[in-house]
Amino acid sequence: MNTQQELPASADVVIIGGGVCGCFIARELARYQLDIILIEKGPDVCEGASKGNGGTIHSGVNTDHGTLKATLCIKGNRLFPEIAEDLSVPLKTVGSLIVATSPEEVPLLDDMLENGRKNGVADARIIGRDEIARLEPHVRAIAAISAPSLRIVCPQRLVFALADNAAANGVHVGVNTEATDVLIENGKVRAVRTNRGDIRTRFAVNAAGVYADKVAEMAGAGDFKIIPRKGEYYILDKQAQWVSRNIFPLPGEHSKGACIFPTVDGNNLVGPNSDVVEDREDTSTTASVRRRVFELARRLVPELRQDDMISAFAGIRPTTETEDFIIGPTAVEGFINCAGIQSPGLTAAPAIAEMIVAIIGERTELKKKKGFKPKRKRAPRFADCSRKERDKLIREDPRHAHIICRCEIVTEKEIVDAIQEGIGATTLNGVKFRTRAGMGRCQGGFCRSRVAMILARELGVSPEKVLLRGSGSHLFVGGTKDLRKIVG
Numbered sequence: 001m002n003t004q005q006e007l008p009a010s011a012d013v014v015i016i017g018g019g020v021c022g023c024f025i026a027r028e029l030a031r032y033q034l035d036i037i038l039i040e041k042g043p044d045v046c047e048g049a050s051k052g053n054g055g056t057i058h059s060g061v062n063t064d065h066g067t068l069k070a071t072l073c074i075k076g077n078r079l080f081p082e083i084a085e086d087l088s089v090p091l092k093t094v095g096s097l098i099v100a101t102s103p104e105e106v107p108l109l110d111d112m113l114e115n116g117r118k119n120g121v122a123d124a125r126i127i128g129r130d131e132i133a134r135l136e137p138h139v140r141a142i143a144a145i146s147a148p149s150l151r152i153v154c155p156q157r158l159v160f161a162l163a164d165n166a167a168a169n170g171v172h173v174g175v176n177t178e179a180t181d182v183l184i185e186n187g188k189v190r191a192v193r194t195n196r197g198d199i200r201t202r203f204a205v206n207a208a209g210v211y212a213d214k215v216a217e218m219a220g221a222g223d224f225k226i227i228p229r230k231g232e233y234y235i236l237d238k239q240a241q242w243v244s245r246n247i248f249p250l251p252g253e254h255s256k257g258a259c260i261f262p263t264v265d266g267n268n269l270v271g272p273n274s275d276v277v278e279d280r281e282d283t284s285t286t287a288s289v290r291r292r293v294f295e296l297a298r299r300l301v302p303e304l305r306q307d308d309m310i311s312a313f314a315g316i317r318p319t320t321e322t323e324d325f326i327i328g329p330t331a332v333e334g335f336i337n338c339a340g341i342q343s344p345g346l347t348a349a350p351a352i353a354e355m356i357v358a359i360i361g362e363r364t365e366l367k368k369k370k371g372f373k374p375k376r377k378r379a380p381r382f383a384d385c386s387r388k389e390r391d392k393l394i395r396e397d398p399r400h401a402h403i404i405c406r407c408e409i410v411t412e413k414e415i416v417d418a419i420q421e422g423i424g425a426t427t428l429n430g431v432k433f434r435t436r437a438g439m440g441r442c443q444g445g446f447c448r449s450r451v452a453m454i455l456a457r458e459l460g461v462s463p464e465k466v467l468l469r470g471s472g473s474h475l476f477v478g479g480t481k482d483l484r485k486i487v488g
């Protein structure tokens with residue numbers, strides 16, 4: 001699908017922000033007879049907090065009881081298996097240990113377990129040193145809460161799948177499309193102004209992440225402030241698999257502390273910190289935070305070494321003073337907030353989407369659409385296939401025999417599919433997060449130029465025009481030899 005194509009001039013609902021919330025809301029609304037436009041200011045969906053998190057679908061044990069985020073976290077966790085199955089997104093239920101490393105911490109586990117029970121997490125229990133050692137031999141702890149319902153997902157592939165499926169069900173997805181104003185008439189939403197023109201609409205859903213306060217101000221409904229909180233993560237080499245489930249320390253004031261946990265793709269991650277930042281776009285990672293985070297994480301896994309790290313990334317949490325989600329209608333008719341979606345927003349997102357649909361349903365009649373397609377079929381990753389399955393794939397399409405990313409075993413056919421299928425990648429990062437090309441040990445040192453040439457070929461542009469992640473992020477200024485020969 002061409003996400004740059006002209007957008008319709010009107011819609012029933014305009015969703016501002018293509019993160020996990022905006023895309024879940026779009027897919028959920030696509031079940032009804034509505035004209036829906038999702039706009040995203042970045043060059044692709046999944047550009048904000050939804051890109052920069054660890055992919056944990058929390059159990060809800062350690063989310064404060066009585067908050068909206070706790071209720072939606074529990075509901076979201078339960079919704080995930082069916083959604084992942086429908087969208088062909090890898091999801092694993094790995095469980096977690098929230099650990100006490102000193103005798104003084106042990107009583108705190110009882111309080112947290114009680115918090116989890118009140119939230120409705122019935123299967124969590126306290127375990128002792130021997131069971132911890134059996135489950136996680138590299139973890140040093142004297143007691144822990146074991147919560148088996150914690151899951152892990154690839155957040156980027158989830159959001160791409162949601163956007164693909166929403167688009168397949170009629171939602172218009174416009175990237176590089178920024179809401180610059182919300183036009184109000186007689187106290188009601190009339191249009192969303194964008195850099196690509198005005199879109200007349202009755203409902204505007206504000207799912208703009210760290211910019212949600214700015215978007216609310218545009219509508220004259222700005223009664224909250226986003227406090228951006230950065231979290232850095234460190235990706236370990238696949239050979240350094242210290243843990244098989246999420247290991248959390250007891251939480252600090254603003255975060256669950258530095259953790260160590262697995263990803264669906266077989267790496268361990270270490271992090272995150274939680275520090276207030278001025279710049280809402282500051283996703284840099286720093287040596288000083290890295291040292292601090294590794295030091296904290298080594299209290300849980302003493303064998304952990306900074307040398308295990310192959311890469312790092314950061315995300316910005318859109319927190320608010322109340323430390324809870326701000327979801328609901330506003331004094332401006334038709335303007336609905338989905339704001340302050342800090343952790344566990346990824347977990348809660350499917351439940352958030354249901355809540356937004358219910359809010360719209362209270363204001364307009366929602367009629368189910370015939371022929372809604374909940375499924376999005378995708379071929380399994382070549383890397384995950386058996387020898388026999390790989391041979392079959394190669395017979396079907398010889399581009400499967402051309403391995404572009406050697407670390408993650410990604411084929412040319414998979415890269416072409418990532419560009420052509422659904423809301424298709426248009427940048428190197430778009431290909432990387434859809435296929436994992438460039439996410440292995442060499443971090444793209446070998447395959448980046450090859451992926452760039454495939455992108456140039458498939459998009460019909462010269463290699464110099466290929467972008468890393470969006471406007472201005474050019475990689476090449478000219479050729480010293482015909483780079484096209486690299487990919488044939």
Ligand SMILES: Cc1cc2nc3c(=O)[nH]c(=O)nc-3n(C[C@H](O)[C@H](O)[C@H](O)COP(=O)(O)OP(=O)(O)OC[C@H]3O[C@@H](n4cnc5c(N)ncnc54)[C@H](O)[C@@H]3O)c2cc1C
Pocket residue numbers: 016017018019020021022039040041042045046047048049050051052053054055056057058177178179180207208209210211212215230231232272314315316317318338341342343344345346347348
């Ligand atoms: C470090 C970190 C760790 C986390 N860990 C977890 C975790 O383990 N589990 C969990 O459940 N949650 C976690 N979270 C929280 C989770 O990632 C967020 O709650 C969730 O991604 C928020 O999604 P969103 O769609 O609301 O916002 P975003 O993903 O930020 O999406 C908002 C989108 O709006 C776009 N936008 C902004 N302004 C405009 C505009 N004017 N016009 C058009 N588009 C606009 C942005 O470009 C962005 O793409 C973590 C977050 C961070 C940062």
